[in-house]
Amino acid sequence: MSFWTYFHKWGSPRWFYQFSGRLMPWLAIPAVVLLLGGFAWGLAFVPPDFKQGNSFRIIYLHVPASAVAMGAYMLMATAGAIHLIWRMKLAAMVMKSVAPVGAALTFLALLTGAVWGKPTWGTYWVWDARITSVLILFFLYLGILALQQAFENQEAAAKACAVLAIVGAVNIPIIYWSVEWWYSLHQPASIKFVGESTIHSSMLRPLIATLTGMYCFLGWMVLLNTRNEILYRERNTRWVKDVLTGAGS
Amino acid sequence: MSSAILQCEQLYSERDDRVLFADLSFSLAAGEILQIAGPNGAGKTSLLRILAGLSSRFEGELRWRGQSMLHNCAQFHRETHYLGHGAGLKAVLSPLENLRWSCALRGVSQADEAIFGALDKVGLSGYEYHPCLALSAGQQRRVNLARLFCSSAALWILDEPFTAIDQKGVAEIESWLAEFKTAGGMVLLTSHQPLSPSLGANVIDLGAH
Amino acid sequence: MSLVWAIMRRDMLASLRRGSEWSNPLIFFVMVCALFPLGIGPDPKQLAVLAPGILWVVALLASMLATDSLFRSDFDDASLEQVLLSGSPLFxxxxxxxxxxxxxxxxxxxxxxxxxxxxxxxxxxGMWALLLSLAIGTVVLSVIGAIGAALTVGLRKGGLLLSLIVLPLYIPVLIFGSSAVQTAVEGASYTPQLALLGALLLGAIALAPLAIGAALRISVDQ
Structure with a gap:
């Protein structure tokens, strides 16, 4: 099969619906196992950090949430680009599905960051470079969601959000770097906390587990949302009616 | 129909789950006028916007001089004048200033002579330097129509060109259409009122589809 | 080149004759800056510390609010259709x-x-730094804001939405701009910040028009 036939097959919502139905357990099961297992491992079996005590354990939720939220934005921008360039409708549906999941993960990262901040820095919010960057990512997500809802026409909404997502993706490195620069300018390195690079390997393994689990979780949620979107957009077609009445698969 | 310059094949468009037209095919050759008729909401404006290249909400094939419009839309746009519902005029600027801008967009250099000629043709000589907000709706419409004569084109796409034009003006516009037609131009227009039979326009009724 | 000049001439002429388009952002700038001493107190020392940030944030807001009208009148009177159908390159x-x-x-x-x-x-x-950083920075703000304006021009309620879209993208400009003024006040060289703003400017001019053009096509095609 040539690349293009493959590409077009992928672009067919019906084929994707059936394919994703088969794929979903392969994401759902690892997501649940890795996340729950990773949390249990990280919370109960990893020795406490000698500086932060037990409070560091929140990284098993915080780090995956922020990393996957970032990855989700890139996924959204890529889907948007595919939609704009090849006019693939499925890509628009994927893009629309990623946005709320990514925004929720970003919010989770902010929330866990704040909870972590209290025992570490003695305050819920610090204008630290990393937290500020996550906050800006959250704003970018909110912008996409707001734009999405402002359009009445679905196709125009998808294209507009695709443009905005691409613009955002191009800007994210610049924004992150400028925030980094801003922070280093104003804050003589007085606050230093354990980063991933200096982490002990016994702490790292559960982190890798929850990180992988979180990626699977993202994939799972995106597939769920996309399948929903497919059913809604193709609601007038025969095959969707068959699916809904239980006649087909 | 080997001489057809604009070809539309199996156009399909829907709006809000309502099919506007389906399997609509027609073509246009030099010296032909095509009127698109139909009741309100039949999709006349949508069809014109699709043909002009403003809307991508359709399926089907559009060809200009035998080539797919996807690939040579710049050439198509250069050879086409589209006049939509809006006047496309800045009210604080004079007709001359507005048309200078329009000409620059289309790459017409040294346009002033053409603009004065065009404004004269549409009966607005003497108004060149008045701000457009001082002109009546009909006169503004005429300024917009003057764009047709500022630069040459092979196809005019006119959406309701007779709006806000008096009866004498309608006859005048029809004479311009006839002139353009004899010169080998093509016209695609929507209008609620029937055109004068002497124009020999073909009619597509969207309501019948 | 004559195309660029003709467009600039027409837009500036229209804006000059209408008046409000260029005067309103200025009045907004002055008024909001005047609110700050009322809000935080007249202490000159405190104001001097906050001034670079205040001036930059307010200028940024004024520029953003003005950007909303960038394509609005062209969209309303359908000149935007002429732009898209002119056959000339959109960039x-x-x-x-x-x-x-x-x-x-x-x-x-x-x-x-x-x-x-x-x-x-x-x-x-800090005066020269303020003037120069704003002169370079507001170009970047206009170019980025134009993307948001082009995306929202077809929507009935564009204004607030525009700010949600554009403000996060403005952040690097704000950081480097206000930092230039702060550095100048502290007596150090602010050329690095200006150079960074210049780099942002070049990048924005090279890339943003592509996004603006695409966004305009989307907004007209609804």
Whole structure:
């Protein structure tokens, strides 16, 4: 099969619906196992950090949430680009599905960051470079969601959000770097906390587990949302009616 | 129909789950006028916007001089004048200033002579330097129509060109259409009122589809 | 080139004759800057510390609010359709429009900023930095804002939505711009910040018109 036939097959919502139905357990099961297992491992079996005590354990939720939220934005921008360039409708549906999941993960990262901040820095919010960057990512997500809802026409909404997502993706490195620069300018390195690079390997393994689990979780949620979107957009077609009445698969 | 310059094949468009037209095919050759008729909401404006290249909400094939419009839309746009519902005029600027801008967009250099000629043709000589907000709706419409004569084109796409034009003006516009037609131009227009039979326009009724 | 000039000329002429388009952002700038001493107290020392940030944030907001009208009137009177159907490349057209808009909004904002600097007790050493950083920075703001304006021009309620879209993208400009002024006040060289703003400017001019053009096509095609 040539690349293009493959590409077009992928672009067919019906084929994707059936394919994703088969794929979903392969994401759902690892997501649940890795996340729950990773949390249990990280919370109960990893020795406490000698500086932060037990409070560091929140990284098993915080780090995956922020990393996957970032990855989700890139996924959204890529889907948007595919939609704009090849006019693939499925890509628009994927893009629309990623946005709320990514925004929720970003919010989770902010929330866990704040909870972590209290025992570490003695305050819920610090204008630290990393937290500020996550906050800006959250704003970018909110912008996409707001734009999405402002359009009445679905196709125009998808294209507009695709443009905005691409613009955002191009800007994210610049924004992150400028925030980094801003922070280093104003804050003589007085606050230093354990980063991933200096982490002990016994702490790292559960982190890798929850990180992988979180990626699977993202994939799972995106597939769920996309399948929903497919059913809604193709609601007038025969095959969707068959699916809904239980006649087909 | 080997001489057809604009070809539309199996156009399909829907709006809000309502099919506007389906399997609509027609073509246009030099010296032909095509009127698109139909009741309100039949999709006349949508069809014109699709043909002009403003809307991508359709399926089907559009060809200009035998080539797919996807690939040579710049050439198509250069050879086409589209006049939509809006006047496309800045009210604080004079007709001359507005048309200078329009000409620059289309790459017409040294346009002033053409603009004065065009404004004269549409009966607005003497108004060149008045701000457009001082002109009546009909006169503004005429300024917009003057764009047709500022630069040459092979196809005019006119959406309701007779709006806000008096009866004498309608006859005048029809004479311009006839002139353009004899010169080998093509016209695609929507209008609620029937055109004068002497124009020999073909009619597509969207309501019948 | 004549295309760019013709577009800029028409837009600036229209904006000059209408008046409000270039004067409203200026009035907004002055008024909001005047609110700050009322809100935080008249202490000159405190104001001097906050002045670079205040001036930059308010100039940024003024520029953003002005950007909303960038394509609005062209969309309403259908000149935007002529732009899209002219057969001329869209890149120079949107760039010309955006630059004309900057000449009518960002440039006057930069020029009056030293005056407001005096009102907010900005030390004189920061004046040139303020003027220059705003002059470069507001171009970037206009170009980025134009993307948001193009995306929202077809929507009935564009104004607030525009700010949600655009403000996160403005952050690097704000950081480097206000830092230039702060550095100048502290007596150090602010050329690095200006150079960074210049880099942002070049990047924005090279890339943003592509997004603006695509966004305009989407907004007209609804």
């Amino acid at each position: 120079p057209q949107v760039l010309a429009k955006t630059l004309a808009h900057w000449c009518m909004t960002g440039l006057p904002l930069s020029l009056v900023s030293p005056l407001l600097g005096v009102l907010l007790q900005l030390p004189t050493s």
